[in-house]
Amino acid sequence: MSHFSNEEKAFFKKNGYVVKPDSIAPEQIDNAQDAVWEHIEADRSDPQSWINAGPTGNLPCSDHPAIAAMTTDTPLYDMAEELAGKGRLRPPGNALCKMVYPTGHKNWHPPRGHLDGYLIEGVADTFTIAVTINISRVLPRGGGFTTWAGSHLKVAGYFQRHALTHLSGLKAPGFLHPAARYEHAAPAGTVCFWHHYMLHTASMNCQKNIRMALVNRFAFTNLRDIMFDLPFDLWAPWEGLRDIDEGGAL
Numbered sequence: 244m245s246h247f248s249n250e251e252k253a254f255f256k257k258n259g260y261v262v263k264p265d266s267i268a269p270e271q272i273d274n275a276q277d278a279v280w281e282h283i284e285a286d287r288s289d290p291q292s293w294i295n296a297g298p299t300g301n302l303p304c305s306d307h308p309a310i311a312a313m314t315t316d317t318p319l320y321d322m323a324e325e326l327a328g329k330g331r332l333r334p335p336g337n338a339l340c341k342m343v344y345p346t347g348h349k350n351w352h353p354p355r356g357h358l359d360g361y362l363i364e365g366v367a368d369t370f371t372i373a374v375t376i377n378i379s380r381v382l383p384r385g386g387g388f389t390t391w392a393g394s395h396l397k398v399a400g401y402f403q404r405h406a407l408t409h410l411s412g413l414k415a416p417g418f419l420h421p422a423a424r425y426e427h428a429a430p431a432g433t434v435c436f437w438h439h440y441m442l443h444t445a446s447m448n449c450q451k452n453i454r455m456a457l458v459n460r461f462a463f464t465n466l467r468d469i470m471f472d473l474p475f476d477l478w479a480p481w482e483g484l485r486d487i488d489e490g491g492a493l
């Protein structure tokens with residue numbers, strides 16, 4: 244069974260991300276919410292206490308059965324394989340649990356993106372495709388995961404001219420201009436699949452609810468052997484996208 248239409252695959256190639264609604268059963272979402280609430284330092288029944296709550300950073304519940312089930316008992320890994328190619332991805336680990344707490348004010352600022360896997364100058368350690376799973380309903384300006392359409396192609400072009408270990412030019416102001424910003428403001432159960440060269444971040448949360456999301460990253464089995472070639476032929480190893488022409492993507 245195919246999870247993605249050819250148009251969605253073409254959209255992914257062109258824009259570097261693709262969004263799939265209704266990918267997780269409501270009961271699994273409820274269970275995942277219960278799991279993260281065990282670690283949030285706030286009163287679940289008192290929204291005032293959610294403002295600037297903690298802890299910051301990933302919640303330590305990736306091994307909770309309800310979080311592990313998001314990888315083992317959902318179609319997400321199969322879906323990632325449909326894009327990357329059957330059998331092309333390493334066995335997955337569990338997702339990271341990422342909250343964005345409300346700021347308590349309405350002074351929202353547009354975010355700036357970053358690239359994963361090359362954060363330490365001089366070290367290249369990357370992945371292939373990631374999924375961001377909303378496990379709460381996310382409203383606009385409510386802390387949503389954010390991408391910049393086509394930035395994966397700009398990053399590939401950059402890495403054709405610079406070593407993977409050389410990040411400074413990517414941080415230059417205006418690198419993204421005029422890429423369109425996509426904010427993953429969407430109901431719980433909506434999943435964003437994104438390319439590893441995608442600039443991304445979470446936005447500021449000026450809404451009332453905690454933005455609850457899980458992020459999982461999947462990697463080609465032979466990624467370490469091919470990562471230095473990827474900028475020059477970005478889609479060559481993506482067997483699931485071989486016959487997809489992004490020219491006609493929406």
Ligand SMILES: O=C(O)CCC(=O)C(=O)O
Binds near residue numbers: 341443445456
């Ligand atoms: O929490 C988010 O939506 C952003 C996560 C992120 O930046 C990352 O996983 O590298």
